[in-house]
Amino acid sequence: VRRLLLALAALVAAAVVWLWWPPDSVELTEPSAAELDALAKRGEYVYRLAGCRGCHTQDDGPELAGGREVETHYGIFRPPNITPDVDTGIGSWSAADFVRALRYGRSPDGGAYLPAFPYPSYSGMTLDDMLALYAYLRTVPAVSQANAPAVDTWYLRGGLAARVWQRAFYTPAPEATSDGGDDAVARGRYIATALGHCAECHTPRDRHGVPIAALGYSGTPDGPDGDAVPNITPDREDGIGRWRATALREFLATGMKPDGDFASGAMEMVIENTTQHLTREDLGALVAYLRSLPAVPSAPKE
């Protein structure tokens, strides 16, 4: 019995170490207020492209104060208040706290976030863009609005499930040294992955909630809010292989599809919050990247 207890204790200790070490903290020199002021303007563009507003703002609710219900088949998620309110928002966060959240999916006290917060995508942002985004978010109006419970699924509450998920399935993207620059496809990839987090909805996930890389962007029948998410690979039958570059640009800028219909649901929100704000060059880059993807047929309907 004593041996059994010892073995059990060793197992628990190993699990604790596995889950809590390393702490995935971030060390950086905090930017000065003047530096942040200078970054905020560019940060607004990063903010648009990162699409924070869509999830962090309730319909007709105060900007970025959280609370919108995002229905997924893992449960209903309620993204938090990310305004600079000190008590209910992220007003007390340092730049290092913010970078830690985007890179490691950790809160300032070390708690793990569920990947409904798309840090697996955001972790690919350059440090410059993360700091610019931090700088911009400090400038939006602070709203005092307490956060609702982050998720309604019992086994996902409390942070342990998120911690286990991170240790088992999550590796941050390699530290980005470039935002793609003048290379259209590279810039488009950066916009689609690190900022726009397109794959979070458009790529099917396995049973652990991990996006299946080989099926990248091939759509899912059960995306957020129960809507089907279309295949956006260049597959000519299932995807956007027959869409001209002009049609893709039109769609991302205005929501109009080649058949004269308009985007609805989550994509309408993405167009409103993000893609209609892309510069002409970035819009072209995003289209070039999408057209460079391997064509993947959609999974057959069950």
Place this chain on the structure above:
Amino acid sequence: MPLKTHRLLILGAFVGAASFLTAHAQDEEPGPYDAQIQYRQGLMKSIGGHVVASHSLVTGKIEAPGHLKVHAAALAGVSDNVKRFFPKGSTDEDSAAKPEIWESWDTFAKRADEMHDAAVAYNHTVQSDAAMTEVQASFKKLTETCKACHDDYRKKD
């Protein structure tokens, strides 16, 4: 002609006639709303076509003198009383019409009428040679009314 060949021909004729009759017997009767659904789908496609073409013109990407007026008149014309093409229950697995249309008919009918009103207003703006900014604003209003119905009453792909 040898006797054997005759027999084969007669047998062939019987087999042919039998398979013809069987094939006809198996032909599916058209559903009660097939014609409605087919017309409706053609109508929606034609409206979509006028919208796409008009978009190229109102955004100045394409110049085609006279075309915008023709598209606008068509949109106003064929959007009249669209709801009449949605008799109760007229949907199936190949139709994009959601059953919610008939569950909240009044809202659906109101939105369909608003689409026509917006098309008429847009047509008026175009035919009166209004400034392009006015035409663009009116066109945007029209496309929003299309979307208002599709969001709730059209099946997603």
